[in-house]
Amino acid sequence: MLVHPQFSPVALQIGPIAIHWYGLTYLVAFGMFLWLGAQRVKQVQFAERGWARRDIEDLLFYGVLGVVLGGRLGYVLFYKFDYYAAHPLEVFAVWKGGMAFHGGLLGVLAAMALFARTRGRQFLEVTDLIAPCVPTGLASGRIGNFINGELWGRAADPSLPWAMVFPQSGTNIARHPSPLYQFALEGILLFVLLWVYAKPRRGLGQVSGAFLVGYGMFRFIAEYFRQPDDFLGLLALGLSMGQWLCVPMVGIGAMMWLWGRGRAMRTA
Secondary structure: OEEOOOOOOEEEEEOOEEEEHHHHHHHHHHHHHHHHHHHHOOOHHHHOOOOOHHHHHHHHHHHHHHHHHHHHHHHHHHOOHHHHHHOHHHHHOHHHOOOOHHHHHHHHHHHHHHHHHHHOOOHHHHHHHHHHHOHHHHHHHHHHHHHHOOOOEOEOOOOOOOOEEOHHHOOOOEEOOHHHHHHHHHHHHHHHHHHHHHOOOOOOOHHHHHHHHHHHHHHHHHHOOEOOOOOOOOOHHHOOHHHHHHHHHHHHHHHHHHHHOOOOOOOO
16 A cells, blocks of 8 residues: 655745645646636637736636635535534634635635626626636645645555555545545546637537536546545435535536527627
8 A cells, every 4th residue: 555645734944934835736726727818818709809818817816815715615604514603713714724615616606706797798708718727726726635635535445556545544544545536537637628628619608517517527426535524424315515515516517508509608
């Protein structure tokens, strides 16, 4: 069996200033979003509507706020509501961890709606633009999870060549390195599929719908290998909270894709 390398969470220490690997993965995610977004606005369906790189920079600002606020509130509401209801000040203790992707997604959607309203753009036009730029950020975050030795997987057959012991789990059980599975599925594979799909002109909302379906399906699969949160365990039908949250994502994404067939962006 492999053993998690036990990376130091600090990438660089300069006196009292510590730069953490997880923070660097966020910087990589933001940098990739800017670069991919700059390529995206050059595509004819967006270039002809006046999109420019400066819009991507503004979208990143809105998106960061949405990710942080939505991710935290999502964790509070979806995962540990009873605890935070009893300890409301702990909601602000973000340095102790606790972010949820599905909450972050809702936060980003709210931020994109605000951006669209202030710029006179259609909401789905904005989300179609950025959707293919998101998976690389997810991939970067999963590398951060792996470096930190968190979100480890369920027990695996010790004979599995990549089965790994995560000492942070407090056991010597061979486990699936689930952050790497999510890196491959929700990050790299989803990016490749979505980037190729989104390059031609598509109906309004179809790229956004494809993202929701793709992420929901890949996350649902990955959750079978990820250890459920101790304070939640498995829920109805033996599914995790993450899997149940993916079900409406896939359904909504499929309806968006069907609705968008043949629909063009509104003339500016």
